[in-house]
Amino acid sequence: MFSKPSPSTVSRARNFSLSDMKSNTSAFHSEHADLFCGNSLDFYKNWDSPTVIVSDGGYGILGFDGDTASYSELGEWYEPHIKEWSRYALPSTTLWFWNTEVGWATVHPLLERYGWKYVNCNVWNKGMSHVAGNVNTEKIRRFPVVTELCVQYSFTPKINGMTLQEWLISEWKRTGLAMNEANVACGVKAAATRKYLTKDHLWYFPPADMFEKLSDYANSHGKEEGKPYFTLDGKNLVKADEWAKMRYKFHCPLGYTNVWDRAALSGKERIKSPKDNSHSAHLNQKPLDLMKLIIETSSDKGDVVWEPFGGLFSASLAASLLGRKSFGAEIDEAYFSLGVSRFRELSLLYV
Numbered sequence: 001m002f003s004k005p006s007p008s009t010v011s012r013a014r015n016f017s018l019s020d021m022k023s024n025t026s027a028f029h030s031e032h033a034d035l036f037c038g039n040s041l042d043f044y045k046n047w048d049s050p051t052v053i054v055s056d057g058g059y060g061i062l063g064f065d066g067d068t069a070s071y072s073e074l075g076e077w078y079e080p081h082i083k084e085w086s087r088y089a090l091p092s093t094t095l096w097f098w099n100t101e102v103g104w105a106t107v108h109p110l111l112e113r114y115g116w117k118y119v120n121c122n123v124w125n126k127g128m129s130h131v132a133g134n135v136n137t138e139k140i141r142r143f144p145v146v147t148e149l150c151v152q153y154s155f156t157p158k159i160n161g162m163t164l165q166e167w168l169i170s171e172w173k174r175t176g177l178a179m180n181e182a183n184v185a186c187g188v189k190a191a192a193t194r195k196y197l198t199k200d201h202l203w204y205f206p207p208a209d210m211f212e213k214l215s216d217y218a219n220s221h222g223k224e225e226g227k228p229y230f231t232l233d234g235k236n237l238v239k240a241d242e243w244a245k246m247r248y249k250f251h252c253p254l255g256y257t258n259v260w261d262r263a264a265l266s267g268k269e270r271i272k273s274p275k276d277n278s279h280s281a282h283l284n285q286k287p288l289d290l291m292k293l294i295i296e297t298s299s300d301k302g303d304v305v306w307e308p309f310g311g312l313f314s315a316s317l318a319a320s321l322l323g324r325k326s327f328g329a330e331i332d333e334a335y336f337s338l339g340v341s342r343f344r345e346l347s348l349l350y351v
Contacts, residue, residue, distance in 0.1 A: 025037070025337065025340060026038070028340045028343065028344075030320070030343075032319065032320035032323070032324065032325055032326060033313075033316050033317075033319070033320050033325070033326045033327075033328070033343065034047075034326070034327050034328075035310065035313060035316060035326075035327075035328045035329070035330075035336075035339070035340060035343070036328070036329045036330075037329070037330060037331075037333055037336040037337075038329060038331060039329065039331050040081065040308040040309070040328075040329035040331075041080055041081065041084060042329075043327070043329050044084045044085075044087075044088060044306075044308075045088075047088070047304075047306060047327040048304045048325065048327065049088050049089070049090050049093075049304065050085075050088065050089065050090070050093055050304045050305065050306040050327075051090065051092055051093060051094070051249065051298070051299045051300075051303035051304050051305070051324075052093070052094050052095075052096070052294075052295055052298050052299045052303065052304070052305045052306070052319075052324075053085055053089070053093065053094070053095045053096070053305075053306045053308070054096050054098075054291065054294065054295070054305065054306070054307050054315035055081075055095060055096065055097045055098060055308060055309065056098040056284065056286060056307075056309055056311065056314075056315070057077070057078065057081070057308065057309035058074055058077045058078065058103075058309075059071075059074075059099055059100050059103050059284070060072070060073065060074050060077075060100070060102075060103050060106075061100070063283045063284055064282070064283065064284070064311075064332065064335075065332055066331055066332070071100070071102045071103045071106050072106065074099075074103055074106045074107050075106060075107060075110050078107050078110060079110055081308055082107075082110055082111060082114045082116070083114060085114070085116075085306075085308075086114040086115050086116070086155070089115075089155040090155070090157075090245075091155065091157035091245060091246040091247065091248075092245050092246070092247065092248055092249055093154070093155040093248065094119075094152060094153070094154055094155075094248045094249065094250075094298035094299075095111075095116055095152070095153040095154075095155070096150055096151070096152060096153075096294045096298070097111070097149075097150070097151045097152075097153060098148060098149065098150050098151075098286070099148070099149055099151070100148065100149065101147075101149060104121075104149050104151055108151075111153060115155060115156045115158075116153040116154070116155060116156070117153060117154050117155070117156045118151070118152075118153060119152040119153060119154050119248075120151070120152045120258055121149060121151050121152075121258065122149065122150045122151065122152065122258045122259075122260060123147050123148075123149060123150075123258060123259050123260065124147060124148045124149070124150060124260045124262060124290065125146060125147055125259055125260065125261045125262070126146045126147065126148075126262065126263060126264040127146060127261065127263055127264075128146065129263055129264065130146045130263070130264045131144040131145075131146060150260075150290070150294065152294075152298075154247065154248040155248070157246055159232060164205065164246060164247075165199075165203045168196060168197060168206070168214075169197050169199065171218070171229050171230050172197055172214070172218065172229075174222070174223075174226045174229060175218045175221070175222030175223060175226060175229055176222060176223040176226070177217075177218065177221060177222055179193050179197060180193055181217070181221070182196065182197055182214060182217075184217070185213050185214050185216070185217030185218070186210050186213050186214065187213070192206075192210070192214070196210065196214070205246075205247050206243075208240040208241065208243050208244040209240065211230075211238075211240060211243045212239075212240040212243075214230070215229065215230040215237055215238065218230060219237070248298065249298050249299055249300065249303075250297060250298060251296065251297055251298075252297065253293070253296075253297065256293070260290060260293075262287060262289070262290060265285055265286075265287055269287065269288060270285065271285060271312055271338065271342055274338065281312065281335075281338055282311055282312050282335065282338075284311065285311065285312050285314065286314045286315075287314075288314055288317060288318050288321075291314045291315045291317075291318035291319075292318040292321065292322060295315065295318050295319055295322055295324060296322055299322075299324055301322070301323040301324065302323065302324065302325065303324050303325070304324065304325050304326070304327065305319040305324045305325070305326045305327070306326075306327050306328070307319075307326060307327070307328035307329075308328070308329060309329075309330070310328040310329055310330035310335070310336065310339055311330060311335055311339065312335065312338060312339040312342055313328055313330070313339040313340070313342065313343055315328070316328040316343065317342070317343055320343075
């Protein structure tokens with residue numbers, strides 16, 4: 001019986017190599033960043049647990065050495081990474097998954113299977129300048145593509161094998177109290193039963209103060225033999241601040257929607273090949289302002305950001321500038337060295 005061949009890793013040829021770099025190293029460490037040359041699967045276990053994961057890996061377009069030849073192989077490409085992300089994720093972790101439309105559609109079921117919940121699909125619109133009228137639409141038989149997707153996922157935490165929604169309902173039922181007493185506990189007419197203790201899709205994560213009211217009431221009025229209620233270890237009550245950390249962070253900047261109109265990279269931020277300054281070094285370099293947007297939106301200063309597929313380390317650089325701690329890896333030695341050089345030399349230009 002023949003084994004299934006591995007996904008293709010033949011890349012579009014780049015016009016520079018490790019020998020063209022002024023210096024090279026296998027790791028880089030600073031106050032806010034730890035970057036490694038190699039497969040991120042070898043490093044996850046040594047990184048601090050992430051509040052944010054920025055994934056900008058395979059697209060299925062042979063865009064770099066290691067990318068697949070087709071989007072159909074992306075599931076196999078991503079699965080070992082997704083498995084590790086789920087192992088080390090926190091209840092507060094947000095995943096930002098960059099890809100094409102069909103690439104994301106291919107990987108989405110896998111993300112759900114490993115506990116990642118879809119939140120929102122954001123579209124980076126690069127505008128007509130991205131194609132500059134140089135596309136023969138009669139030949140390609142479709143509209144020119146000027147977008148990429150950055151899809152937001154939250155990690156689904158579980159308590160004793162139950163989702164937070166299931167656990168809240170289960171704990172309240174253990175008290176022996178009527179469901180509508182939850183409204184009394186929270187000082188509302190019907191919001192507690194309609195939002196916090198509902199079994200359907202209208203469920204709403206109780207704010208920390210409301211969770212505390214539910215817990216206090218349950219432990220004051222519930223059956224004695226079942227106490228304590230709303231505890232993870234059977235002894236200590238979950239505190240309000242602990243409960244607040246059970247969902248992902250989100251600080252929406254004023255005026256933003258899920259469509260990001262931003263021209264493709266050019267000028268000084270676009271990193272050029274060290275061998276030929278007329279060519280871009282990396283096909284898929286992301287703008288720092290977009291990386292800063294998603295990181296600042298989903299984390300606070302001091303939080304940890306993972307960049308498993310570093311490339312030129314745009315997410316790590318953005319995280320450092322924002323006072324976060326980043327861990328990143330890049331498997332290609334030449335890209336790693338170029339990314340580290342950028343990190344050392346250009347970080348102060350983007351403050």
